[in-house]
Amino acid sequence: MYLSKWEEKALQGEFGEALQLSMNVLVKVCRALKAEKLVEISHAHVSGVSYFNIGDEGIEFLEDLVKKGAKTSIYTTANPASIAFLDKFRDSYSSEIIVKQRKIIDILMSIGIDRKSFTCIPYKLRMPVLGEHLAWAESSAVIYANSILGAKTNREGGITALMAAIAGRTCFSGMHLDENRCPTETIVIDFPIRSIAEASATGLYIGNAVRGIPYIKMKMYIDEKLKNVALRSFLASLASTSSCPLVLIEGVSPEAQKYVDKHSSLEKISIDFKDVQTFFDSMCSPILYLGCPHIDIDELELILRNSIEVLKILKIEKLYVSVPMYEQEKILKYIGSLEGIEIVYLPGACPVVSDLKNLKAMSTVHGKARHYIPKTAGASACLVDIV
Ligand code: F3S
Secondary structure, three states: OOOOHHHHHHHHOOOOHHHHHHHHHHHHHHHHOOOOOEEEOOEEEEOOOOHHHHHHHHHHHHHHHHHOOOOOOOEEEEOOEOOOOOHHHHOOOOHHHHHHHHHHHHHHHHHOOOOOOOOOOHHHOOOOOOOOEEEEOOHHHHHHHHHHHOOEOOEOOHHHHHHHHHHOEEEOOHHHOHHHOOOOEEEEEOOOEOOHHHHHHHHHHHHHHOOOOEEEEOOEOOOHHHHHHHHHHHHHHHHHOOOOOOOEEOOOOOOHHHHOOOHHHOEEEEEOHHHHHOOOOOOOOOEEEEOOOOOOHHHHHHHHHHHHHHHHHOOOOEEEEEEOHHHHHHHHOOOEEEOOEEEEEEEOEOHHHOOOOOOOEEEEOOHHHHHHHHHHHOOEEEEOOOO
């Protein structure tokens, strides 16, 4: 594997222990991936922030990194944690968990991670441009960056993303190479997608069906301002039932244009509304969860404005909403309830990497939450259509 002079020196420890460790990990991973070289990146996004995911061993690892002098060398954001930064959600956890989760966040910020992040939509804080190389963990952000922005990132693991943040580099393999970004099959969605939940269900279905990089023909008839929320939920859902890092959506993905005339020669899969209906459930809880991936306050207001009558019909009593940390100040103005529905904001948090056993069940419009909440958070989840 080719290494530049600077990379050789970093690997030898000339620039300190933390950089040496990062280079060591990266070079080993790159060799396993048969990467010819490293590629410089401009933005790393780190996952594995929840105490429920990384535990005490994870904290020890992070503390050791700090002792070695770890600092990010490029702009770095982090995924949501398990506990929101507001008191209401913290009530559900023991003080020990709160202290440990806080410690993880403090260490990450001390290493150089943007304190306004702790979100799975880091592209709203800093939007990558076409062709830019990134090292992002978090499957929903990876598929968005590749598919909607035309940036280049593999689905990094939490550790490799952190090592890449310190070294400013990652392996030149997978999605960083143009030859791996071509469609291998065409998927035609035979019905118009009319809601966030329909987008989610369709994403879950395609994730189960897809084998490579799909070229997707689809139509969304959704309020223009909510289209991006639906698209994010579609991609996040697709990435949760597959390992797919990139899809080429006709008329949406910047790289899809190249294949407009060529995709018809690929194997074609058609999807009918009946196929995706199986992902809809009957109501399981009067608690509704929104924000997987995170939504911002403007998007939330629009969702609520368009759905308040449906929420009343469904007898929703409480709303949990995950929002990015940068929205924290804004939400302080809106805390409270809406027409009898209590709203609990979770800034910087993700219930999916939490412990929701006390809640028992959550309704949601998001396919990724429906897919993972039962597996990781100990509650059941159902997909319902509200907007
Ligand atoms: Fe984000 Fe958590 Fe969903 S990280 S995409 S809110 S599972």
